[in-house]
Amino acid sequence: xxxxxxxxxxxxxxxxxxxxxxxxxxxxxxxxxxxxxxxxxxxxxxxxxxxxxxxxxxxxxxxxxxxxxxxxxxxxxxxxxxxxxxxxxxxxxxxxxxxxxxxxxxxxxxxxxxxxxxxxxxxxxxxxxxxxxxxxxxxxxxxxxxxxxxxxxxxxxxxxxxxxxxxxxxxxxxxxxxxxxxxxxxxxxxxxxxxxxxxxxxxxxxxxxxxxxxxxxxxxxxxxxxxxxxxxxxxxxxxxxxxxxxxxxxxxxxxxx
Amino acid sequence: xxxxxxxxxxxxxxxxxxxxxxxxxxxxxxxxxxxxxxxxxxxxxxxxxxxxxxxxxxxxxxxxxxxxxxxxxxxxxxxxxxxxxxxxxxxxxxxxxxxxxxxxxxxxxxxxxxxxxxxxxxxxxxxxxxxxxxxxxxxxxxxxxxxxxxxxxxxxxxxxxxxxxxxxxxxxxxxxxxxxxxxxxxxxxxxxxxxxxxxxxxxxxxxxxxxxxxxxxxxxxxxxxxxxxxxxxxxxxxxxxxxxxxxxxxxxxxxxxxxxxxxxxxxxxxxxxxxxxxxxxxxxxxxxxxxxxxxxx
Numbered sequence: 001x002x003x004x005x006x007x008x009x010x011x012x013x014x015x016x017x018x019x020x021x022x023x024x025x026x027x028x029x030x031x032x033x034x035x036x037x038x039x040x041x042x043x044x045x046x047x048x049x050x051x052x053x054x055x056x057x058x059x060x061x062x063x064x065x066x067x068x069x070x071x072x073x074x075x076x077x078x079x080x081x082x083x084x085x086x087x088x089x090x091x092x093x094x095x096x097x098x099x100x101x102x103x104x105x106x107x108x109x110x111x112x113x114x115x116x117x118x119x120x121x122x123x124x125x126x127x128x129x130x131x132x133x134x135x136x137x138x139x140x141x142x143x144x145x146x147x148x149x150x151x152x153x154x155x156x157x158x159x160x161x162x163x164x165x166x167x168x169x170x171x172x173x174x175x176x177x178x179x180x181x182x183x184x185x186x187x188x189x190x191x192x193x194x195x196x197x198x199x200x201x202x203x204x205x206x207x208x209x210x211x212x213x214x215x216x217x218x219x220x221x222x223x224x225x226x227x228x229x230x231x232x233x234x235x236x237x238x239x240x241x242x243x244x245x246x247x248x249x250x251x252x253x254x255x256x257x
Numbered sequence: 258x259x260x261x262x263x264x265x266x267x268x269x270x271x272x273x274x275x276x277x278x279x280x281x282x283x284x285x286x287x288x289x290x291x292x293x294x295x296x297x298x299x300x301x302x303x304x305x306x307x308x309x310x311x312x313x314x315x316x317x318x319x320x321x322x323x324x325x326x327x328x329x330x331x332x333x334x335x336x337x338x339x340x341x342x343x344x345x346x347x348x349x350x351x352x353x354x355x356x357x358x359x360x361x362x363x364x365x366x367x368x369x370x371x372x373x374x375x376x377x378x379x380x381x382x383x384x385x386x387x388x389x390x391x392x393x394x395x396x397x398x399x400x401x402x403x404x405x406x407x408x409x410x411x412x413x414x415x416x417x418x419x420x421x422x423x424x425x426x427x428x429x430x431x432x433x434x435x436x437x438x439x440x441x442x443x444x445x446x447x448x449x450x451x452x453x454x455x456x457x458x459x460x461x462x463x464x465x466x467x468x469x470x471x472x473x474x475x476x477x478x479x480x481x482x483x484x485x486x487x488x489x490x491x492x493x494x495x496x497x498x499x500x501x502x503x504x505x506x507x508x509x510x511x512x513x514x515x516x517x518x519x520x521x522x523x524x525x526x527x528x529x530x531x532x533x534x535x536x537x538x539x540x541x542x543x544x545x546x547x548x549x550x551x552x553x554x
Contacts, residue, residue: 116343119473119493119506169545176541180534189494191306191505191522193530194297 002052003112006070009045010104012038013077017097023090032090039080039097046074057114062130063121065246069107071130075138076100083142087163095145125185132181136174137238140210143167144235147228156224164231165217172210179203186252198249202241209234263294282543289536296533300526308507311335312516316480320521329521330500331481336488338509338517339474340421345466350381350428350444352391352398353460378459388433391459395435398461402429407445416443420512426465432456473506475517491519 019035050070053061061067080096083089117126146164150157182200187193194200213230216222222230246253266287305327307320316334319326353376378392381400388397404418407427416429426446432455433439442455446465455461472492479487479499491497497504501523508518 116469116471119470123494173538173541173545176537180538184531184534187527188496189505190507191496191503191520193527 002049002056005045005049005052006104006108009042009049009073010101010108012041012045013073013097013101013104016042016080017094017101020090020094020097024094032084032088035090035093036081036084039077039084039093042100043074043077043081046070046077050074053114059117059122060127060130061114062126063117064115066107066110066112068130068134069103069110071134072137073100073103073107075134076103076141079138079142083163087159089160089163091149092142092145092163095148096142099141099145120189123185123189125181125188129178129181129185132174133178136171136178137242139167139171139174140235140238143171143231147231147235150228151225151232158223161223161227164228168210168213168231168234172207172214175203175207175210179207195252197251197253198245199241199251199253202237202245206234206237206241209237263291266291280544280548282540282548284540285536286540286544289533289540291533292536293530293533296526296529296531298526299529300524304522304524304526306520306522306524309519309521310508310516311475311477311519313338329502331479331486333499333504333519334478334480335475335517336478337476338514339472339476340470340509340514341472341474342468343471344383344468347464347466348383348468349464350383350398350400350430351377351462351464352379352381353377353462355456355458355460383428383463388431394458396456396459397433399431399433400428401431401441403427404429407443421514422511423465423468426463428463430455430461432459473509473517475506475519477504491517 016035016038019031019038023031023035050061053067062071076096077100080093080100083096084093143164146160146167150160150164153160179200182203183193186195209230213222213227213234216230217227245251269287305320305322307322307327309317309320311317311333313335316332317329318332319328321327378394379390379398381389381391381398383400383403385400385402388399390397402416404416404427405421405423405425406419407416407425408419409416419425425448428444429441430444431439431441434456440455442461444461444463445451446463449462475491477489477491477497478485479489487499489497491504491506493506496506503522505520505522506517507520510516
């Protein structure tokens with residue numbers, strides 16, 4: 001049953017991306033209205049999928065690569081709705097929808113079986129830690145898309161620059177919450193709040209890159225392309241923290257494969 | 258390096274205060290990082306930690322840190338260690354009618370083939386418990402016991418598990434005929450052809466699947482002056498805190514479950530670090546959201 005909702009979400013997510021892209025070329029309002037309708041459907045469909053899986057598994061479905069990718073795609077969809085309502089920049093929405101689709105597409109390739117939680121993950125911190133991390137990741141993904149557009153555009157856009165900055169501020173706050181909650185959780189599970197595990201180290205590196213972004217803007221007045229490059233580097237570090245560390249190193253987060 | 262980083266941050270902070278153009282949020286966020294590092298420093302200087310092994314029935318009253326024996330001021334005794342596993346949905350007892358002569362080795366492929374094959378009467382859950390019906394034959398089967406690593410004491414004929422590793426998974430079952438007469442037998446996952454002799458009407462196969470850890474529970478008692486003060490279970494994510502010492506579940510004897518491995522920690526830096534965490538979050542929220550609001554107002 002939950003698989004049906006996942007497939008439905010994939011379909012409407014895809015339709016939403018097509019209509020956002022279409023609205024770039026056709027002036028007809030129906031394109032953007034349908035795109036918005038479809039992305040709302042995608043967010044609802046993923047919420048229902050997560051809800052059903054939660055009930056079936058008797059635990060929050062936030063424990064492996066498949067489950068985290070679905071939550072990632074869900075968070076991205078929520079951000080697209082927010083971006084659409086607030087800024088209405090179609091090219092950001094279309095490309096962000098593509099990012100969400102990539103996450104869902106990758107999830108579709110993975111094992112969907114519900115496995116029981118290992119003792120280390122059976123904690124109330126699981127929901128808070130994973131949700132804050134992925135809300136942060138989603139915000140930073142949208143910021144990456146905005147930065148990419150800044151890099152490809154010939155003329156400078158103050159608006160895009162501001163949007164990117166605001167999203168990075170939000171993403172940075174949630175990344176901080178994610179790292180802190182992970183640290184407190186580690187201390188209550190193992191008695192050590194920081195053990196330089198590869199996931200911890202790379203999340204700290206990512207955090208520092210975005211901290212440099214925020215300071216470069218404030219102190220050195222970096223704007224436009226210069227700042228956008230930092231945002232892209234930060235996003236690559238984030239991707240490495242999420243995927244690279246999971247597949248290349250073994251450590252405390254090895255179950256996230 | 259961390260010390261240099263702290264020094265640098267401190268100098269910058271003092272500079273900023275002298276400029277008097279920094280917001281409260283910024284000052285909070287940056288000082289919070291210094292506080293976190295201070296907490297880490299306190300940990301490096303004053304924390305005491307060790308990995309201790311306690312055998313069942315034994316107690317410890319001290320541990321060793323940096324070559325020094327540190328008395329706890331109380332003792333902690335392991336009464337029992339419990340290890341539970343999750344049974345995979347694929348793990349089942351398969352009951353066939355006796356006419357068939359199945360020579361395949363029992364594995365997942367076999368189970369798939371057998372499902373389509375004639376003669377499969379019932380799939381029985383391997384959870385020990387009440388008797389389960391074998392289709393409409395009038396027979397019932399009851400799972401009595403699971404051992405991960407079957408071994409029989411040759412003199413006493415007593416069945417034991419050599420270790421907690423699944424080297425030779427076996428189930429003891431009881432087959433109850435329609436008249437209510439019961440017979441016991443061991444069914445082996447790895448040796449399906451061992452003569453069962455339990456009934457000529459049925460063939461029973463044990464389809465084992467890897468089990469995952471569910472619980473590691475150390476049942477401990479705290480003793481002070483030979484008086485029992487506290488009985489508690491220590492589990493992963495549920496440490497025991499007593500008199501400033503924290504005990505975390507962190508190891509076990511995978512062979513005989515005869516001991517538990519506990520991480521003992523006393524780290525006075527932790528509250529400082531947590532205070533730093535809270536200040537960091539408050540500081541960031543003020544920089545990004547409260548600050549801009551006050552500027553607008």
